[in-house]
Amino acid sequence: MTAARWEHFEHQADVGLRGRGGTPDEAFAQIALALTAVVTDPDRVRAERPVELRCSASDVESLLVDWLNALVYEMAARRMVFSRFEVRVEGSSLQATAWGESIEPERHRPAVEVKAATYHALAVRREPDGGWTAQCVVDV
């Protein structure tokens, strides 16, 4: 079983996000944590308040862009940060719950806001070990 984890990868002007997991659901949840980590340390964010999200797209890669953009929107419009995610990917649609809290500059020390997820270096794939990877570059 692939361990669920996330990482950032190098990109000249912006930040690359990667989520890994045993299922697409886990990979999508992990890349969401990587998104939070662009803004602040996810360990500092209390998973207090749930927000429901739904996305649908023409294919699973576009779905990943939509998922991250939906989170970017919720972060900006609600002034929240999220630290726990439950995602159910079905084909090229998903339903998810994100838990988080209102942003508090003193405690979260947000470094930078994310403008949008892009189609660059975009991938949702099954690895030879059977695990799933979701990756994308976001514009900051």
Next chain:
Amino acid sequence: MNLSRLARVSDFEWRLEPSGPMRVPGVLFADETLLAEMDDKVTEQVANVAALPGIVQASYAMPDAHWGYGFPIGGVAAFDADRGGVVSCGGVGFDISCGVRTHLTGLARDEVVKARERLADALFHKVPAGVGSTGPVRLDDRRMREMLTGGARWAVGQGFGSERDLERIESRGAVPGARPEDVSDRARKRQEEEMGTLGSGNHYLEVQEIRELYDEAVAAAFGLRKGEVVVSIHCGSRGLGHQVATDYAKRMLDAARRHGLSLPDRELACAPIRSPEGQAYLGAMRAAINCALANRQLLGHLVRQAFRSVFGEKEMPLLYDVSHNTCREETHEVEGAARTLFVHRKGATGALGPGHPDLPDDLRAAGQPVLVGGTMGTASWILAGARAGATRAFASACHGAGRQMSRTQATKQWQGREVADDLAGRGVLIRCRSMRGLAEEAPGAYKDVRRVVEATVAAGLARKVARLAPLICVKG
């Protein structure tokens, strides 16, 4: 970058001959060193843009060009609607109408340095910056619509700044043809509380000393005196612009498919100018330009208030406000005939030369001020549109230094505290909300702005007027 595909036209102009699907050549303005340091992707992206339908003359890259989404940053390309031309959100970028404005203060360097801590605190306190900050104005539906069509003109009507400011803003403060109805509810929602905020990342507010003048006559016309202090603001259309770009990146991918446009890269998503999708994007993008112009006008007002709290009543006239992520409908002479073109500038500014009818009367003889943002540690520059500017890259020039190192790498190399201390040692006072954010913006993560400016001038895109050195820098 591998230079073997490029033909040297001069030391500062390089040509990529059309091949494969390219409809026009690529033209890169840079010296050999800048070019060698550019990513190979820049040539590839210049070539991709050259293959888009209706492109006119050439696909250009400015000396600060680097890899971007679809179009390179520093890319300039014009399209003719009569010849099947397209409009692309990848040619404008995610931060629609990001730009720079500079206010004159009339204060001498020493006066400002004496009050530096107090001024820095006043600016930091007055100007909302950083993630999650909210601005001084809340917009309901009606005010949102008025702002999206009225731009900086709306802001002045609300009591932020004066009519005189509008003369010194591109398009006199508001671009025509904005269609607020094509701006999504999400984009509006993101802007409700963000009017008059600086944002984060590479956006900044800087108090700068005029360190050197290179053209006394033009400097006099601009009101620039050596040893005096100016304030520059680098910011864009905030959440609204980001969401418009997000919305239309998706819609244009579908549109391109429907109109049978084959794209080598999804970020090149575009639609014919004369299509419902193209018109909707243009309408929404113009509304986002107006949002950026209004936002910078509000920020200018807050900066004036901060200065007044320290130095008393000051007019602080606006030198100019330029955007460097836009698509504008402009008239240019192509092969002896005047044509209406849709000019995309992504990380490139307009640079109207002397005598241009769109310039305000008191700047017409001097040419348009071109504001080039540098890095915190080095310098910013004020240039003027070149005499031959109108015929070079549709009167465009460079916009800034351009990153040369990733954020991840910058945070590995530097710590925020160390960056702040190092800058303090060089006489630059920093006020920022995030030390990690500061490390990501360390001066060493950017290209040498002087080299970019020298190449821009040598290529005949603009003339050198003044060099500015930072005294105070406020970051989100």
